[in-house]
Amino acid sequence: MPRYLSLVKIDESTRPAEGPSPGMMQRMGELIEEITKAGVMLDTAGLLPSEQGVRVHLNGGEISVTDGPFTETKEVVGGYALMQCKDMAEALEWSKRFLKVHGDEWNLTLEVREIAEG
Template sequence: MPRFMSLIRIDEQAAAGFEPDPDFEKRMGALFEEITKAGVMLETSGLTPTAQGTRVTWSNGKIGYTDGPFTETKEVVGGYAILQCKDKAEALEWTRRFLSSHPASWTVESEVRQIEEMPQPQP
């Protein structure tokens, strides 16, 4: 079955002020339990703030490093999930359910892309 990566994009400055409603953690916990029991969720996690990150760039034959925060970027990857689904439609449905679990006042976006499987070397 194909694997998909869901990159969760957030506005880091706005997210700092978000207050989840009391049932948010309960809804998210129930969804994570369901998606894990279905064998779809392979891995998921949030990411630390960009202030703790470093961007590494290769340009004109040189490596460059830029420490966060990345204030010039409005939206950043705030988390990810790796899903194993029968097809993209199923991956999109699980992602829809994940996003719909968030409070209506939040803005959260997900980019869903299939993971390109590399052929395994033969011994």
């Protein structure tokens, strides 16, 4: 079965200052338990804020490093999920459910891509 990487993109300036609510965390835990029991979830995690990250660039053979936060970027990757699904349609259904768990106070985008095998 193909594997899919779901990248959670977030505008860090619009996320709730208090972070995830206890209710959202409970709903997320229930969904992760369900998707894991279904044999779909291989790995998932949230990422620390971009201010604690770095970007490594290669340009013309030269490597440079930029410390976060990345102010020139509106959206950053805030987390990921690695899933094994029968097809893209199934991966999208799980991704939609993931988004719905967050509620109205979050503005997120998921980029779902099949992993090249072989």
